[in-house]
Amino acid sequence: DGNRTTDAEIIRIADRDERTVVTKDHDFLDGHLLNNVPQRLLLVTTGNIRNDDLIALIEAVEPLLVEAFEHSAFVEVNRGAVIGH
Template sequence: MKFIIDAQLPRKLVFLFRNAGHDAIHTLDLPQKNTTPDIEIIDIAEQQQRVVVTKDADFVETFILTQRPAKLVVIATGNISNFELEKILIPVLPAIIAALEVNSYLEVTRQALIIHA
């Protein structure tokens, strides 16, 4: 599976996804880096069939209104250290991948993986 990690999340997540066997890029890898507008991130995600991984609520609003991007994972942990974020994501990553096979919008909290239908 292919992912694009948004600016509010650490670049280190790219390596977490890659180490799990997935293709991942960060907005820092894009020409405009972390200033890339959301609509361009969505366009890139759709052109390259990437899942957008973000903390940005604007992506949720866009998804609800337009069903774009096609696949969205929202990290809803609030302020959290990179170490704590990795501790949450590593064990739930297989479930995220499985859920994305049939679902378009997931939310990761400190306690659960929420699948929005």
């Protein structure tokens, strides 16, 4: 449903398919911390960023993200760091 997909549906699909929700929305963080849903969460805390710059950032830190998810179900990425929580 594109932009009309509810948070609950995104979480359901991600958890069912063992995927990671990638978001800037702190509502997903609250759900993860309180109820462990979604099961895996990548929180982007870069502030305003162009899509091309965000894609380049994610590509540049991909090995760090993979490593962080080996130890944490909640990972944060910003312009200067990848943090496993």
